[in-house]
Amino acid sequence: MSPPASRDPDAFLAALRPHYDDALRYSRALCARWSPDEAEDVFQSALLQALEKHRTLRDPERFRPWFFQILTRTFYSAVRRHAVRRVLPLPTEAEAESLGLYADAPEPGAVADTLAVLGRLRAKERAALLLYELAGFSIDEVARIQGDRSASAVKSRLSRARSRAREIATRLGASTEAPSIHVIV
């Protein structure tokens, strides 16, 4: 099937290029503890949606928060589908071509430990923490990306996420012989 003529992949890829690695890191961390296929599916879906909507982006300077917002919402949808599949035998989407964005080999110890903690956070808390800490967005930008009206909601969410991450890290550390998890404070 040939791509629709309304797309402009070149322009989109040119805009994406500077933010590609950050977006990929963010997506990997968001989908921590998911299978590589599921995690890659989130990233690919976000890319396709962004490509379709790229012409509607009026201010090219805002490409980064705009794309991260699409990525975050795609992740939320995937989380909902995950929950539904637990009780309903929903049909799965056709297998997309694997791009090998997620290494099958295990992550290095520190990365794996951090992802283990992140993967146990609630989806919205995880996204807020990663948008702020990993992607480097401001509180206001995180609020806009997550669809919150006030920055205080994001501050509260970040605070809760940090507390929960600390508890999870402590618990994971206590349950293993070698507590190598960094406590996120």
Added chain:
Amino acid sequence: MRSEFDPLHTAPLPDSFERTAAWLRQAPPPRPHRAPSVALAALLVFVGACSWPVSTTIAAGAVIELLSTDRIGVGHPTLATLDRLVPDEHQHMVELASVGEDGADGTIVRYAVLGADEPSVGRWRDTMAAQPGIQAVRVVDLDVIRRRPLGVSTVQRVLGVSSTPHLSDAQLQVELDRVLAETLPITIHVRRTASGERALDVGENVTLTLRPGARISQLPSRDSAMRGIAVDGLEPGGVSIAGRTIGPEGETPDTTRFEDARALEVALDSLSPDIARMIRDRIDANRLRVDSAYRGTLRADTTAQVFLFMRSDSLRRSLPRGARVDTVRRTLRVQTLRDSL
């Protein structure tokens, strides 16, 4: 704080941009994820519908009501017969009501039986009807209204599961009063107006005026579920209830009215056996309750009629040969021609 995320910042990434770009150039547009939304909405609607509380009418039992010319008390043969007939587990309450001054005209016995099947109750009714001194017997279904989740109610209905609700004596008394209140008679009275027309008073503030030669086209009613049966082609004659001749009443000399729920028995007694059997079968089959009846000439002809007014299902199905049915608003009229029976 940020240092805790350093491993993520510095973790090596595969150089995948060119591969991603090539894939993106030829990738088909994304399909919206409609299936999960539709399936989730369907699941939520289903769960919500299943838990929606609905009022379910549960058959709890029946009340056998007897009209005896005797004054009945403890130890009376009628009660002894009932006690012998009805197994202990179904006996629940006996209520005695005097008729007439100081019970001079007899006694009404209301015998509540719970959890008994319909054929058994029918046999008990027939047996009691044959007892000496019993003028009339009727069976009033005792239904209990309970609120249950729609899912539970539907599954029980589909599987044919019927659970007899447990009723305490107090609850039984309440239900009994309710059922009997529902079958209270509606006052029906035929009178002639000043202009010479016949008027049928049904209940309070409802009057139907009948012009000579006109058929009943509409019967206003307090109860939208009221149904009526009219049986034409009868010979006028005296009718008695509880040993007393009632009527003629009012200004219409050939009209008898009954204001008592026992009117069915009396009305049927006045009919030919074939017609009475047909009506009783149909009433039993449809689990109808007769509220009141009258006998007389409603129309401006010389043919006598019996009307029975009920508050239950219609009599549409399987009418006997020769019966005509005129369905008018709120009233089902069954007109049975005498010569076809």
